[in-house]
Amino acid sequence: MRRRLAVSIAVLVAFTAVLYAFFSTLIFVPEKQIVVIGKTMDDTIEFWKNVKEGLSAAAEEYHIKYEYVAPQTEKDIEEQIALVKDVVLQKPDAIILSAADSELLNESVRNIQAAGIPLVTMDSGVDYSPAVPFVGTDNYNAGLLTAEQIKTFLEPGKKVVVLNHYSNAQTGAEREQGIVDGLGADLVAGTYNCYASDGEAYEVTVDVLGSGATEIGCICAINEVVARGAARAVSDLGLSGSVKLAVFDSSQELIRFIENGTVTVAVVQKPFNMGYLAMKSAFDLIHYRNIPAETDTGIVIINKNNLFTPENQKLLFSFQ
Amino acid sequence: MAKRRQIMYTLMKALLAVMLSMCFLIVLVSFVLNANTINDKETTAIQEMAGRVDQEIYTYINSMHDLSELILLDDDVTLFIEAPENASLQDELKNKLVRVLENRQDISSIVVLSTNGTAVTNRNSDLNPYANYRDADWYVKAINYPNQYFLSPSYVQNLIGGEYRWVVSLSRAIVSRGEVKGVLLIDLNFTTIRSVCETAGIGEKGYVYLTDQNGNIIYHPFQRLVYSNLKSETLSPERLSEEGGVRSGDKIYFISGNNEIQWQTVCVLYANQLWREKIAVLPYYILIAAVFAIVILLLSYTISKQITQPLRHLQTAMSQVERGDLNVVAKIHSDNEIGELAETFNHMTQQLNQLMKQNKEEMEQRRASELKALYAQIKPHFLYNTLESIIWMAEKNSQKDIVFMTKNLARLFRTSISVKDELVPLSLELENAESYLAIQKIRYGSKINYCIDTEEGVENYKVVRLLLQPIVENAIYHGIKPKEGSGNISIYAYTSELDLIIEITDDGVGFDPANAKPSKEGTGIGIENVDSRIKLYFGENYGLTFKDRKGGGVRAIITLPILP
Numbered sequence: 039m040r041r042r043l044a045v046s047i048a049v050l051v052a053f054t055a056v057l058y059a060f061f062s063t064l065i066f067v068p069e070k071q072i073v074v075i076g077k078t079m080d081d082t083i084e085f086w087k088n089v090k091e092g093l094s095a096a097a098e099e100y101h102i103k104y105e106y107v108a109p110q111t112e113k114d115i116e117e118q119i120a121l122v123k124d125v126v127l128q129k130p131d132a133i134i135l136s137a138a139d140s141e142l143l144n145e146s147v148r149n150i151q152a153a154g155i156p157l158v159t160m161d162s163g164v165d166y167s168p169a170v171p172f173v174g175t176d177n178y179n180a181g182l183l184t185a186e187q188i189k190t191f192l193e194p195g196k197k198v199v200v201l202n203h204y205s206n207a208q209t210g211a212e213r214e215q216g217i218v219d220g221l222g223a224d225l226v227a228g229t230y231n232c233y234a235s236d237g238e239a240y241e242v243t244v245d246v247l248g249s250g251a252t253e254i255g256c257i258c259a260i261n262e263v264v265a266r267g268a269a270r271a272v273s274d275l276g277l278s279g280s281v282k283l284a285v286f287d288s289s290q291e292l293i294r295f296i297e298n299g300t301v302t303v304a305v306v307q308k309p310f311n312m313g314y315l316a317m318k319s320a321f322d323l324i325h326y327r328n329i330p331a332e333t334d335t336g337i338v339i340i341n342k343n344n345l346f347t348p349e350n351q352k353l354l355f356s357f358q
Numbered sequence: 359m360a361k362r363r364q365i366m367y368t369l370m371k372a373l374l375a376v377m378l379s380m381c382f383l384i385v386l387v388s389f390v391l392n393a394n395t396i397n398d399k400e401t402t403a404i405q406e407m408a409g410r411v412d413q414e415i416y417t418y419i420n421s422m423h424d425l426s427e428l429i430l431l432d433d434d435v436t437l438f439i440e441a442p443e444n445a446s447l448q449d450e451l452k453n454k455l456v457r458v459l460e461n462r463q464d465i466s467s468i469v470v471l472s473t474n475g476t477a478v479t480n481r482n483s484d485l486n487p488y489a490n491y492r493d494a495d496w497y498v499k500a501i502n503y504p505n506q507y508f509l510s511p512s513y514v515q516n517l518i519g520g521e522y523r524w525v526v527s528l529s530r531a532i533v534s535r536g537e538v539k540g541v542l543l544i545d546l547n548f549t550t551i552r553s554v555c556e557t558a559g560i561g562e563k564g565y566v567y568l569t570d571q572n573g574n575i576i577y578h579p580f581q582r583l584v585y586s587n588l589k590s591e592t593l594s595p596e597r598l599s600e601e602g603g604v605r606s607g608d609k610i611y612f613i614s615g616n617n618e619i620q621w622q623t624v625c626v627l628y629a630n631q632l633w634r635e636k637i638a639v640l641p642y643y644i645l646i647a648a649v650f651a652i653v654i655l656l657l658s659y660t661i662s663k664q665i666t667q668p669l670r671h672l673q674t675a676m677s678q679v680e681r682g683d684l685n686v687v688a689k690i691h692s693d694n695e696i697g698e699l700a701e702t703f704n705h706m707t708q709q710l711n712q713l714m715k716q717n718k719e720e721m722e723q724r725r726a727s728e729l730k731a732l733y734a735q736i737k738p739h740f741l742y743n744t745l746e747s748i749i750w751m752a753e754k755n756s757q758k759d760i761v762f763m764t765k766n767l768a769r770l771f772r773t774s775i776s777v778k779d780e781l782v783p784l785s786l787e788l789e790n791a792e793s794y795l796a797i798q799k800i801r802y803g804s805k806i807n808y809c810i811d812t813e814e815g816v817e818n819y820k821v822v823r824l825l826l827q828p829i830v831e832n833a834i835y836h837g838i839k840p841k842e843g844s845g846n847i848s849i850y851a852y853t854s855e856l857d858l859i860i861e862i863t864d865d866g867v868g869f870d871p872a873n874a875k876p877s878k879e880g881t882g883i884g885i886e887n888v889d890s891r892i893k894l895y896f897g898e899n900y901g902l903t904f905k906d907r908k909g910g911g912v913r914a915i916i917t918l919p920i921l922p
Contacts, residue, residue: 043655043656043659046655047652047655050648050651050652050655051648051652053648054644054645054647054648057641057644058641058644058645061637061640061641061644091582092586095580095582095583095588290520290522293522294520297486297488297516298488308586310582310586311586311587311588314583314586314588315588346490346513346514346516348513348574351513351514352585352586353585353586354514354522355514355522355523355524356582357512357524357581357582357585358524
């Protein structure tokens with residue numbers, strides 16, 4: 039009888055514990071660990087600042103603990119490859135990767151997948167197939183739209199110079215391809231790889247424009263870093279307005295260049311959305327939810343006239 | 359055993375069923391009630407909170423209005439607006455503005471703008487030359503409605519060079535001598551508004567945001583997400599006037615509007631947050647229910663045990679009685695029927711015990727008195743016969759025989775009558791029989807021959823006294839006396855297994871023990887008496903039996919227990 043009583047109590051206690059545990063897990067969701075491998079630690083780049091803010095917003099919302107790691111600059115491909123290796127050994131719950139080089143990072147992506155770690159690529163993907171989920175701008179399409187914009191103001195007979203930040207990065211390659219395809223090869227005077235350096239972009243711009251070649255009617259700088267180099271050069275050369283500037287991304291500095299007419303058109307991506315949606319996708323992957331193979335975060339064409347429309351204010355100026 | 363268990367189990371089951379179901383019912387009801395009260399309480403609390411936040415925001419904006427009044431009445435402002443190009447007046451005003459706003463974290467900038475384009479701010483930067491402020495809402499409205507102040511929605515202020523800040527601004531015309539000479543602009547950052555909204559905590563995920571009448575967001579804790587179209591409020595602007603919890607999508611909105619500044623304070627609660635909060639308390643309810651259940655289990659065990667334990671005691675006591683132990687007392691102390699039953703039971707066993715004792719005593723008394731009666735019977739009977747023989751011998755004048763006879767009679771009396779013990783050694787009894795035979799031999803002469811023999815070692819075994827003499831007497835009177843010629847009597851004592859056997863054999867005429875016993879007056883008493891005395895003493899297994907002897911005569915067999 040006593041033993042029976044003891045058994046009944048034990049069963050009751052066990053049952054309660056199971057119930058308790060079940061409801062507790064419903065309420066207390068354990069924190070997930072996600073590592074974001076970016077392209078650069080350079081915090082003067084507003085694009086990445088906004089990406090991080092997007093990452094943080096989603097991480098806070100979904101109770102994720104995340105860590106951002108990146109090589110010093112975008113051209114340190116080897117360093118990024120080494121970082122991926124380290125991160126894989128850490129075995130986080132998921133990895134978000136912005137591949138600095140779409141070819142050289144293929145192996146790294148394969149390693150991540152072999153380790154069974156959910157992976158989302160953000161901003162810059164890899165060539166590797168089967169495709170890894172991607173969150174970012176449809177860069178080829180963005181290139182085509184840029185070309186379309188350029189054609190509206192490019193004076194007849196003038197040509198376009200394209201300043202690429204890094205032609206082996208997916209972003210660089212696809213944007214350049216889109217622009218060249220959109221403009222037609224005969225409108226492109228040349229493309230330059232600036233290795234993600236505003237100094238390089240400045241010099242290339244000065245070289246291209248300073249040689250007295252008057253056929254150049256437009257410089258197209260396809261990311262924030264090269265855009266600011268090019269804008270500074272055009273401004274310093276006193277060519278604001280006469281040589282048009284089409285850029286990707288925006289920053290406070292670039293907005294001033296838009297206001298003063300140095301930059302004619304800016305194709306603005308949505309880095310905050312990119313970061314937020316990449317984090318959310320990683321979270322969904324961890325929880326075995328389906329996510330689209332590609333999430334296009336979209337772009338907005340900004341010029342002097344629409345800079346302060348209520349909608350564009352919301353996009354261009356981060357509400358702190 | 360099985361029956362007792364059944365009672366206990368039945369009791370326990372019944373108790374458990376009733377108590378557990380009641381416990382769970384109570385817990386369930388209190389959970390549901392509590393869940394509902396959370397809902398009601400929170401609804402009221404949040405509606406109140408919306409009103410409170412709204413009031414605080416209004417107070418804040420009002421204080422800005424007061425500040426603008428103060429600035430407009432200031433002499434330096436008046437002086438500047440009259441002569442906007444005067445650099446020293448500009449400096450004086452600037453210094454004043456900087457001083458006044460030194461500790462105001464919530465004011466992004468104050469701009470006193472002359473209609474001719476000169477401006478004084480509290481900031482060090484110049485005005486942004488590209489800023490197109492003459493088209494801006496705050497400027498146009500202030501100029502056009504000089505008697506009112508204008509409160510803008512949230513927007514990016516690009517007036518100050520190199521800065522693009524999200525602000526809410528209050529603007530009003532600066533009128534001098536009936537003429538609009540400029541505009542005063544106070545840009546507010548969201549420090550105060552944010553802290554007002556954030557201190558109003560609503561659950562874990564609830565929040566507060568502000569909109570204007572058209573549903574444009576002034577402040578939102580997730581403003582950036584809303585602006586990036588990553589989040590949205592599904593509340594349509596036309597429902598902003600409703601009160602008391604508007605359900606839209608997965609959220610519940612509590613709105614409080616202010617007519618003066620035409621902003622709406624919206625408190626947002628996730629519908630599933632309520633549910634989650636309810637679920638959140640569920641583990642505690644489960645714990646409480648479990649504790650209750652354990653208590654109930656123990657309680658029902660104790661209660662049913664308390665009821666069945668006395669029954670079990672009583673049953674044990676009864677089975678002890680059944681086994682013959684009448685000294686059992688059922689130790690049950692309770693006031694209920696079982697206690698009564700136990701008392702009755704104890705009373706019964708006590709009575710039974712007493713009755714048994716009484717019975718035993720009575721039996722013993724009866725046996726003693728019977729024996730006494732028997733001895734009383736023997737004594738005269740034998741004495742008469744012997745005395746008869748002595749008389750007969752005296753008539754024959756055989757003096758020697760008389761002496762012998764009298765001696766033996768004396769011995770006979772000594773061994774039988776004067777001995778007080780009920781049990782005597784066999785040797786004494788044999789002596790007694792011999793004395794008797796000797797007396798009879800004198801009486802009958804050669805007609806009687808006898809021999810007495812024993813197995814080695816049986817002489818000291820205890821036997822009932824006056825055992826042999828009646829049988830010997832019977833053998834003489836009914837066996838040998840009627841026989842023609844002489845007869846022999848032999849006594850032989852021996853052991854057989856656990857019994858002591860004494861055989862008295864004669865070769866007389868024999869008799870039918872069934873009807874021979876009471877055949878002659880005075881004689882039959884002895885034999886019957888021997889058997890009943892043995893049986894009285896040792897039980898039914900012992901006694902006296904008769905067997906016909908081959909070649910005539912009777913063999914009397916006495917079976918006794920061996921008593922050393």
